[in-house]
Amino acid sequence: MRILLIEDSSRLRQGIAKAFRCSGYAVDTAADGEEGLWLSQSNSYDAIILDIMLPKLDGLTLLKRVRENRQQTPILLLTAKDTVPDRVIGLRTGADDYLTKPFALEELLARMEALCRRAYRSSTNTVSIGPLSIDFATRRVQIHGEELKLTHREFRLIEYLARRQGAIVSRTDIESHIYDEHVDPMSNVVDATVYILRKKLNKANCPPLIHTRRGLGYIIEFLPTH
Amino acid sequence: MTGTVFFLLLVGFVVLVFLFRDEMYEQIDVNLSNTMQTLCVEVEEYIDDANWSSICDEVRELESAGILSHFWEVRKSKGHMICGSDFEGVNSSEFSAKVNVDKYHSFYLKNGKHIRTLTKRIPLKSETFLITIGADQEEFDEAMARFLIIAIITVILILFLTLILISLILKRGLRPLSAFGNHIASIEVESLNDEFDMKHFPVELHPFGNHFNTLLKRLAASFERERRINADIAHELRTPIAELRLSAETALKWPKSRDGMVDRETLAIAKQMESTVEHMLALARSEGGNLVSIPEEIQLDLLIKDCWKPFSQRSLQLQQIISVESSDLTLETDPYLLQSILRNLFENAVCYTPKGGTINISTFYNPTGELSISVTNTVSDLTTEDVEHVFERYWRKEASRAPEGNHLGLGLAIVKTFSQANGFEAKALIPQSGWFSIVLTAIRK
Numbered sequence A: 001m002r003i004l005l006i007e008d009s010s011r012l013r014q015g016i017a018k019a020f021r022c023s024g025y026a027v028d029t030a031a032d033g034e035e036g037l038w039l040s041q042s043n044s045y046d047a048i049i050l051d052i053m054l055p056k057l058d059g060l061t062l063l064k065r066v067r068e069n070r071q072q073t074p075i076l077l078l079t080a081k082d083t084v085p086d087r088v089i090g091l092r093t094g095a096d097d098y099l100t101k102p103f104a105l106e107e108l109l110a111r112m113e114a115l116c117r118r119a120y121r122s123s124t125n126t127v128s129i130g131p132l133s134i135d136f137a138t139r140r141v142q143i144h145g146e147e148l149k150l151t152h153r154e155f156r157l158i159e160y161l162a163r164r165q166g167a168i169v170s171r172t173d174i175e176s177h178i179y180d181e182h183v184d185p186m187s188n189v190v191d192a193t194v195y196i197l198r199k200k201l202n203k204a205n206c207p208p209l210i211h212t213r214r215g216l217g218y219i220i221e222f223l224p225t226h
Numbered sequence B: 001m002t003g004t005v006f007f008l009l010l011v012g013f014v015v016l017v018f019l020f021r022d023e024m025y026e027q028i029d030v031n032l033s034n035t036m037q038t039l040c041v042e043v044e045e046y047i048d049d050a051n052w053s054s055i056c057d058e059v060r061e062l063e064s065a066g067i068l069s070h071f072w073e074v075r076k077s078k079g080h081m082i083c084g085s086d087f088e089g090v091n092s093s094e095f096s097a098k099v100n101v102d103k104y105h106s107f108y109l110k111n112g113k114h115i116r117t118l119t120k121r122i123p124l125k126s127e128t129f130l131i132t133i134g135a136d137q138e139e140f141d142e143a144m145a146r147f148l149i150i151a152i153i154t155v156i157l158i159l160f161l162t163l164i165l166i167s168l169i170l171k172r173g174l175r176p177l178s179a180f181g182n183h184i185a186s187i188e189v190e191s192l193n194d195e196f197d198m199k200h201f202p203v204e205l206h207p208f209g210n211h212f213n214t215l216l217k218r219l220a221a222s223f224e225r226e227r228r229i230n231a232d233i234a235h236e237l238r239t240p241i242a243e244l245r246l247s248a249e250t251a252l253k254w255p256k257s258r259d260g261m262v263d264r265e266t267l268a269i270a271k272q273m274e275s276t277v278e279h280m281l282a283l284a285r286s287e288g289g290n291l292v293s294i295p296e297e298i299q300l301d302l303l304i305k306d307c308w309k310p311f312s313q314r315s316l317q318l319q320q321i322i323s324v325e326s327s328d329l330t331l332e333t334d335p336y337l338l339q340s341i342l343r344n345l346f347e348n349a350v351c352y353t354p355k356g357g358t359i360n361i362s363t364f365y366n367p368t369g370e371l372s373i374s375v376t377n378t379v380s381d382l383t384t385e386d387v388e389h390v391f392e393r394y395w396r397k398e399a400s401r402a403p404e405g406n407h408l409g410l411g412l413a414i415v416k417t418f419s420q421a422n423g424f425e426a427k428a429l430i431p432q433s434g435w436f437s438i439v440l441t442a443i444r445k
Helices: A009-023 A032-041 A061-070 A084-092 A107-117 A150-161 A171-178 A189-203 B002-047 B052-064 B092-098 B138-186 B203-253 B260-287 B301-315 B336-350 B411-421
Strands: A002-006 A024-030 A047-050 A075-080 A099-101 A126-127 A132-135 A138-145 A146-148 A210-211 A217-220 B073-075 B081-083 B104-107 B115-122 B128-135 B296-299 B322-323 B330-333 B358-365 B371-378 B424-429 B436-441
Touching: A002 A009, A002 A032, A002 A132, A002 A171, A009 A024, A009 B203, A009 B336, A024 A032, A047 A061, A047 A107, A061 A075, A061 A084, A075 A138, A084 A099, A099 A107, A099 B424, A107 B203, A126 A150, A132 A150, A132 B336, A150 A171, A150 A189, A150 A217, A171 A189, A171 A217, A189 B002, B002 B052, B002 B104, B002 B115, B002 B128, B002 B138, B002 B424, B052 B073, B052 B081, B115 B138, B115 B296, B138 B203, B203 B260, B260 B411, B296 B301, B301 B322, B301 B336, B301 B358, B330 B336, B336 B358, B336 B371, B336 B436, B411 B424, B411 B436
Parallel strands: A002 A024, A002 A047, A047 A075, A075 A099, B322 B358
Antiparallel strands: A126 A132, A132 A138, A138 A146, A210 A217, B073 B081, B073 B128, B104 B115, B115 B128, B296 B330, B358 B371, B371 B436, B424 B436
């Protein structure tokens, strides 16, 4: 999952980004509204965390512009403004959720998970594909009930594919959603990760689930004939 | 009030009674006097001859003719009665014992009759004789009694009506005051902006009401300021608290990710919060009138250099060009307040001067001979409109945060109030495009 964090307090920005990376997210950050708007329009994000009091372009104006561009990316407002009118304005401007500072980290993580679930129109945190079972909340993967250890990157990849099971996902999409700005988009890290993932699944006696569609991308699905 | 009215009525009643009585007596006395004159005229011719028989006959004739309808008596001065009218059983010695010569005199006889007499002395050749006439005061007494009854009833009625009227007038008159009092009692913190509508009050209360409305406005402004201060404090402390909490929760959730930076950041956040609270308290104290300036002689140039020292390193890192022009001047001022002012000015200048910009600190005498301290720096985005707001608490050009660290927008507000307490006037101006200046001018006393 790739998220965009727009927060001008450097400590908060770094702290939240660190927490989300530790939780397996790819995180892009912006320190002001203009940079945040540019990033939101340049990349595809699963969700955005947005502060209201931003330099150069305030959060509510940024939010308005994102919605005017018909971007449906789920947005959580993270702000010190906590009055009811502030919340109402924020939600009516187009935010999907509102969290005031100071906040509990677990709550922020949980709300972001909920936003991402909604983005994928899923009401649960688990997905099953054949013998493969993925719990997004606990970040656990099981095959035939046996836990499969994956790295962060591998989990992000399988999570991204599993949330879109049965749909072809292009390499570009995968790159933009699971890798943050720190990864060179020209590298073959996606192919390499798919290769490693297939190997691990095979070793765990899992039938092939990740299929290549030449020229199009990858698809994850269980074909019972195999 | 009621007692006074009652007392006045009583005094009036007594005065009226006496006036009436005196008037009545005067009528009786005039009657007696005229009768006596008539009597004296009639008996005058007989007096020289001491012809008492003729005198008595003459007087009896007058009595029979109805001219003399009073009691009468002629006696020698030494007590012997010569003749008199029928006193209806009254002992003549009793009658004569009670009369006063040449005076009007009222008295009661043993039979209960109320008599008023006039006695005239008639001097003859060898002795003196007394003629006494007396009027029955029965009618007088009846008239007085009727008058007294009417007067008492009138007084009681007047008193009763007065009490009712006073009560009604007071109630009506005090109604606006009562409404005023009720409105005051209903005022709460949330309704301080509800002014008195003076249209509903009498003109006499308008000055009172207008002053009260002014007071309410000031109270409302004061409460609003307090609310804003509390909201601002809460707002400004939320972010550092969020930072602390996030740092701690991240360290607890992922202990392996914890490093020395976390502790350094925690300390920095704590220091920042401490600075925030100190700034807020300093401003609150200065605005509450609790600042006391204790002047002493100081070397201004040394103080300026001393205050600049902590900022020089940071300024160097930002490659700012610094110029300090301060002459060897002695000034009488509170050094602690001035230090605080200067540190806030230097902090502001270093923070908001762009990298590679210029900061000029100087002291000079202005054209009117007043000592001034000026801190001027280059800026990237301040306008003339912004200058009007720079001394407002929490005002920042960018509503979020300054590029370096977290600035609350209190520094210049503190400069303003501390300057006022320390005998300086602080002014902000844009001397030319791209420059910003704060000038402190010592106010002459």
